[in-house]
Amino acid sequence: MKKWFALCRLEIIRSLEWRVETLLWVILDIFPTLVFAVVWFAIFRDKPTIANFSFSQLVGYYLAIQVILAMTENHFDERWVESVRYGKIDQYFIKPMPMPSVILLQSLVRKFMAFLLFLLPFSVVVSVFSSLGYVRVGFIPLPVLLTILLFMIFTFALSFCLTFFVVLASFWIEEANSFGHFRWLVTSIFSGALAPLAFYPKWLQQISKYLPFQYATATPALLISKQQIDQEVFHDLAILVLYVVIFMFLANFFWNKAIRKYTSAGG
Numbered sequence: 001m002k003k004w005f006a007l008c009r010l011e012i013i014r015s016l017e018w019r020v021e022t023l024l025w026v027i028l029d030i031f032p033t034l035v036f037a038v039v040w041f042a043i044f045r046d047k048p049t050i051a052n053f054s055f056s057q058l059v060g061y062y063l064a065i066q067v068i069l070a071m072t073e074n075h076f077d078e079r080w081v082e083s084v085r086y087g088k089i090d091q092y093f094i095k096p097m098p099m100p101s102v103i104l105l106q107s108l109v110r111k112f113m114a115f116l117l118f119l120l121p122f123s124v125v126v127s128v129f130s131s132l133g134y135v136r137v138g139f140i141p142l143p144v145l146l147t148i149l150l151f152m153i154f155t156f157a158l159s160f161c162l163t164f165f166v167v168l169a170s171f172w173i174e175e176a177n178s179f180g181h182f183r184w185l186v187t188s189i190f191s192g193a194l195a196p197l198a199f200y201p202k203w204l205q206q207i208s209k210y211l212p213f214q215y216a217t218a219t220p221a222l223l224i225s226k227q228q229i230d231q232e233v234f235h236d237l238a239i240l241v242l243y244v245v246i247f248m249f250l251a252n253f254f255w256n257k258a259i260r261k262y263t264s265a266g267g
Contacts, residue, residue: 027121029069033062034125037134051198058196059135060225063126065193067224068217070118072156074107077166077180084170084262093259100164100255107160144227147237151220154240158216161247162187168251171258186211192218212243 037059044055053061080103083089092099129135140148162183170176188194189204191213197205208214215236223233 030066030118030121030125033066036062037129041134051196053196053198056133056135057225059129061196061221063122063129063135064221064224065217066122068152068155068220069193070115070122071111071152072159072216074111074156074159074163076103076107077163078177080167081170081176081180084167084176085174089262100251103164103167104160111156140224140227144223144229147229147233148220148223151216151223151237151240154237154244155216155220157244158212158240158247161244161251164251165247165254168254168258171261187213187217190214191216192221196222212240215240215243 040055040058044050044058048054050058080089089099092102095102126135126137130137163180166176166180166183169179173179190208190211192208197208197214197218200208219233219236219240223229
């Protein structure tokens, strides 16, 4: 247990060292929401609702998306792909902590520290939108809050698995970072992060039903913005859990294959 606490402490120190850069990235992540609000305000000027969304609900949806991404999105692939490429992971084969566990713990700690930095600028944005009447702020009912937290756990797990797949690809493919860019593109389109899926063409909506991304992001975002639990929420949660279980199994399978393939030479 001591080794886990030592690693957590090390990651907290590293996060504090990079706090200014992390804060800048947080602000850059929030900035698109401000742009979306201005654009949609102009679109809604002559329309009370679009695709059953009022302007206030849409702003609430985008704010919810920001919270979900801040709590669950992983970005460790580039660093670890480089480590695999240059043979910098040898130490993890002799340490008591396996590499996937180290990556997971680092991700959790860094995500927690980044979320703390996220709260201040996000609170300012919410306060401004609330004062302008763009969004209503209130307490989330406990059953809804617990359901949201459950979604967050599995959304983080899904993001972790998909990002870890990119790292695994680097054991076979030198330019594995391209898979990370592809993952980001597909996730952005089909998760509902760019716009609610109700605004998409029917054929894109049909494709998204067979992918896990809308269940990981759009469903909890709607849950946060509308604060209502219906039967479809639990259906979406069940699908998300199923995807996570399958991806965890695949990640473990390919990790065992990867460590058998990995070789490095001293220099």
